[in-house]
Amino acid sequence: MRELEQLPIPLLAWYHENARVLPWRSDPTPYHVWVSEIMLQQTRVAAVMGYYSRFMETLPDVAALAAVEDDVLMKLWQGLGYYSRARNLKKAAGQVMERYGGALPASYEELLTLAGVGEYTAGAIASIAFGIPVPAVDGNVLRVVARIAGDEGDITLPATKKRMGQALQEIIPTAMPGAFNQAMMELGATVCLPNGAPLCDKCPAAGFCAALAQDKIDLLPVKAPKKARRVEERTVYLIFHEGRVALRRRPEKGLLAGLWEYPNELAEKTDILEQWGIIPTSQRWGGTGKHIFTHIEWHMTARMVQAAGDTLPPGWVWADGPALRQTYAVPNAFQSFVPLVEAGLAGAETLT
DNA sequence: AAACCGGGGTA
DNA sequence: TACCCAGGTTT
Structure with missing residues (x-):
C-alpha cells in the first residue's frame, strides 16, 4: 500500500x-x-x-x-x-x-x-x-x-x-x-x-x-453481500383501561432487550388475550405499521382492546400519557402506533 | 466465520 | 429498493 x-x-x-x-x-x-x-x-x-x-x-x-x-x-x-x-x-x-x-x-x-x-x-x-x-x-x-x-x-x-x-x-x-x-x-x-x-x-x-x-x-471497496431479512407478521395489542395503556418489558437478552413494548405476538397466534387473562369489553382492528431491522422486518397490525378490569400478567404495567413519555423506554419500532395510543388514552368510547 | 443487534439517511 | 453508517458480542 x-x-x-x-x-x-x-x-x-x-x-x-x-x-x-x-x-x-x-x-x-x-x-x-x-x-x-x-x-x-x-x-x-x-x-x-x-x-x-x-x-x-x-x-x-x-x-x-x-x-x-x-x-x-x-x-x-x-x-x-x-x-x-x-x-x-x-x-x-x-x-x-x-x-x-x-x-x-x-x-x-x-x-x-x-x-x-x-x-x-x-x-x-x-x-x-x-x-x-x-x-x-x-x-x-x-x-x-x-x-x-x-x-x-x-x-x-x-x-x-x-x-x-x-x-x-x-x-x-x-x-x-x-x-x-x-x-x-x-x-x-x-x-x-x-x-x-x-x-x-x-x-x-x-x-x-x-x-x-x-x-x-x-x-471499491469489495464487500461480501449480506443475508436477506426475514419477515414477521405480528399483531400489536393496544390494551386500554381508564385512560391507561398496557406495557410489558421485553426479555433481558435478544432483540430490543429490556425495553418496554405494547404486547404483541406472531399474527398466527390466536386466543392470546385469553391466555393473558384479559377480558375485553370491546375490541376492533386498528392501523398497520412496518419496521425494518437489520435482519428482521416486522409487519404489524394493531388490535385496539378495551379491558374489563385492571388485572395484568406479572411484570406488565398500566402507563398513562406522562409515564409513557417520561418513564418507559419504548423502541421506535412501535412509533407508528403512537397516534392510536393517544386516541385510546383520550377516550375509549371510540373502540365500539 | 457467521449471526445477532436499531434506526435512519441517501442514491 | 438497497446500501451503509465513528462496531461489538455471542455462537
Missing part, C-alpha cells in the same frame, strides 16, 4: 480546513470521547447530536454513569438503537470505577478490556483522548484505504481489516494520531462517499489514489 505513505500531510491539511464542529470535539476528555464513540457505532453523526448533549447533561461523569438507574439510562438511549451499547456503557463505567478509580486508562490494551469497547473504539479513545499512536479502523477508514491503495480485499473479512490496520499503524503521525484518525473518518463521511458517489475533486488524496487512477472507484 505504497500510496498511503503520501497521505498524512495532505490529509491533515485538509482536515484542518474542513473538520466539522461537533459537540464532543470542543472538550475531548476521555469520558466525552468514550461516550461519543459508543454512540457513533453504526450511527451517523447527525443522529447522535441530540442524544449526546442530553446524555452529558444528565450523566456528566463516569461516577454518574456507573450509578444511573437502568430505566433512566434506557430512556436517554430510546430511539438510538443497539441498546446493548447503553448497558455495556454502564457496565464499563463500573469497571472504570473499580479498577481505575473513575479515570479511563491511557492504554489501548486496557481500554480493550472494557465492556462494549472493541478494536475500533479502543483505538479512537487512545488516539483522540490520550494521543497514543494507534489506528481507529471503522467502515469509513476501510473504504478510504481500499480506494487509495486499490486494495481488492473483502473489507468484511477480519484478515482484510487487520492488513489495513497494520498499514495505517506504519504511517500514523505520532505527533497527532487523534487528528489523523478523525481526518480519515471525516474524509470517508464527507468526501470518499459509498455507493460509487465520491467527491474526488475535493479529495486531498486524489493525486495518488489508486482507485481513481485506475477508474475503479465504483468497484
Whole structure:
C-alpha cells in the first residue's frame, strides 16, 4: 500500500480546513470521547447530536454513569438503537470505577478490556483522548484505504481489516494520531462517499489514489453481500383501561432487550388475550405499521382492546400519557402506533 | 466465520 | 429498493 505513505500531510491539511464542529470535539476528555464513540457505532453523526448533549447533561461523569438507574439510562438511549451499547456503557463505567478509580486508562490494551469497547473504539479513545499512536479502523477508514491503495480485499473479512490496520499503524503521525484518525473518518463521511458517489475533486488524496487512477472507484471497496431479512407478521395489542395503556418489558437478552413494548405476538397466534387473562369489553382492528431491522422486518397490525378490569400478567404495567413519555423506554419500532395510543388514552368510547 | 443487534439517511 | 453508517458480542 505504497500510496498511503503520501497521505498524512495532505490529509491533515485538509482536515484542518474542513473538520466539522461537533459537540464532543470542543472538550475531548476521555469520558466525552468514550461516550461519543459508543454512540457513533453504526450511527451517523447527525443522529447522535441530540442524544449526546442530553446524555452529558444528565450523566456528566463516569461516577454518574456507573450509578444511573437502568430505566433512566434506557430512556436517554430510546430511539438510538443497539441498546446493548447503553448497558455495556454502564457496565464499563463500573469497571472504570473499580479498577481505575473513575479515570479511563491511557492504554489501548486496557481500554480493550472494557465492556462494549472493541478494536475500533479502543483505538479512537487512545488516539483522540490520550494521543497514543494507534489506528481507529471503522467502515469509513476501510473504504478510504481500499480506494487509495486499490486494495481488492473483502473489507468484511477480519484478515482484510487487520492488513489495513497494520498499514495505517506504519504511517500514523505520532505527533497527532487523534487528528489523523478523525481526518480519515471525516474524509470517508464527507468526501470518499459509498455507493460509487465520491467527491474526488475535493479529495486531498486524489493525486495518488489508486482507485481513481485506475477508474475503479465504483468497484471499491469489495464487500461480501449480506443475508436477506426475514419477515414477521405480528399483531400489536393496544390494551386500554381508564385512560391507561398496557406495557410489558421485553426479555433481558435478544432483540430490543429490556425495553418496554405494547404486547404483541406472531399474527398466527390466536386466543392470546385469553391466555393473558384479559377480558375485553370491546375490541376492533386498528392501523398497520412496518419496521425494518437489520435482519428482521416486522409487519404489524394493531388490535385496539378495551379491558374489563385492571388485572395484568406479572411484570406488565398500566402507563398513562406522562409515564409513557417520561418513564418507559419504548423502541421506535412501535412509533407508528403512537397516534392510536393517544386516541385510546383520550377516550375509549371510540373502540365500539 | 457467521449471526445477532436499531434506526435512519441517501442514491 | 438497497446500501451503509465513528462496531461489538455471542455462537
